[in-house]
Amino acid sequence: MKGKFPIGIFDSGYGGLTVFKSIAHKLSAYDYIYLGDNARSPYGDHSFETVYEYTLSCVEWLFKQGCPLVILACNTASAKALRSIQQIDLPEKYPNNRVLGVIRPTAEVIGNFTSSQEIGVMGTRGTVNSGSYPIEIDKFFEQVKVYQQSCPLWVPLIENNEHLNEGADFFVQKYIHQLLEQSNQIDCILLACTHYPLLIPKINQYLPKHIKLLTQGDIVADSLVDYLNRHPEMEERLAKNSTRVFYTSGDVSSFNEHASLFLGQKITAHKLNS
Numbered sequence: 001m002k003g004k005f006p007i008g009i010f011d012s013g014y015g016g017l018t019v020f021k022s023i024a025h026k027l028s029a030y031d032y033i034y035l036g037d038n039a040r041s042p043y044g045d046h047s048f049e050t051v052y053e054y055t056l057s058c059v060e061w062l063f064k065q066g067c068p069l070v071i072l073a074c075n076t077a078s079a080k081a082l083r084s085i086q087q088i089d090l091p092e093k094y095p096n097n098r099v100l101g102v103i104r105p106t107a108e109v110i111g112n113f114t115s116s117q118e119i120g121v122m123g124t125r126g127t128v129n130s131g132s133y134p135i136e137i138d139k140f141f142e143q144v145k146v147y148q149q150s151c152p153l154w155v156p157l158i159e160n161n162e163h164l165n166e167g168a169d170f171f172v173q174k175y176i177h178q179l180l181e182q183s184n185q186i187d188c189i190l191l192a193c194t195h196y197p198l199l200i201p202k203i204n205q206y207l208p209k210h211i212k213l214l215t216q217g218d219i220v221a222d223s224l225v226d227y228l229n230r231h232p233e234m235e236e237r238l239a240k241n242s243t244r245v246f247y248t249s250g251d252v253s254s255f256n257e258h259a260s261l262f263l264g265q266k267i268t269a270h271k272l273n274s
């Protein structure tokens with residue numbers, strides 16, 4: 001296909017907007033299409049097969065819009081669908097397109113943020129049970145011990161806009177406590193779900209001050225800058241008119257309302273008609 005095309009950004013819903021925000025800031029010249037699969041989210045408790053099927057259908061839709069490069073700005077999709085898409089679907093059906101996730105770029109640098117060599121990873125059940133973080137981190141930082149905690153109530157609290165209300169305190173405290181109970185040497189915690197940055201004000205209330213809290217937006221954006229420098233053949237296929245277009249498979253007005261919270265700016269999304 002000739003011409004220049006946008007970068008596709010995919011998430012199960014709104015969470016990917018926290019990553020998109022950093023990417024669009026660092027790589028502001030490029031065009032972007034964001035797709036949130038709100039109609040079928042949250043993905044966190046779905047099986048491997050379901051997350052793969054949903055994620056692939058969204059990636060294929062972004063390919064149809066012309067995007068040669070798609071970022072899975074969702075840990076759950078990166079944990080459960082990325083490998084199959086990269087190893088099976090791309091070579092067979094889309095050999096010239098690329099799909100990148102958020103787990104590997106994070107694993108590549110996370111060891112630089114710990115002195116004790118013990119880190120905590122908080123994510124959805126899907127991400128935690130997949131074991132993707134311990135496996136990937138071990139490839140780059142063999143000496144780092146990874147403790148994981150799933151936080152199944154955090155995404156629903158955020159999606160129902162209850163995350164900064166009093167009721168959220170119980171579950172914020174509970175999951176932090178369960179993680180820190182596993183080791184008192186943890187000095188760095190990764191928020192391994194793109195929704196969780198919205199909970200930071202509450203998390204900070206319950207997190208001991210010496211523990212660093214790490215989010216993924218800037219890490220993924222830096223990694224994409226590096227990727228485009230190393231892959232000029234992909235870079236030259238990308239359009240640079242600074243356009244941003246948002247699609248949701250769910251309710252548009254609800255998406256617009258939530259998206260403003262995640263992105264810090266007003267947007268007008270389109271309804272996905274597959």
Ligand code: DGL
Nearest residue numbers: 015042043044075076194
């Ligand atoms: N934003 C997704 C992630 O990073 C989780 C939300 C969901 O469960 O759909 O894992």
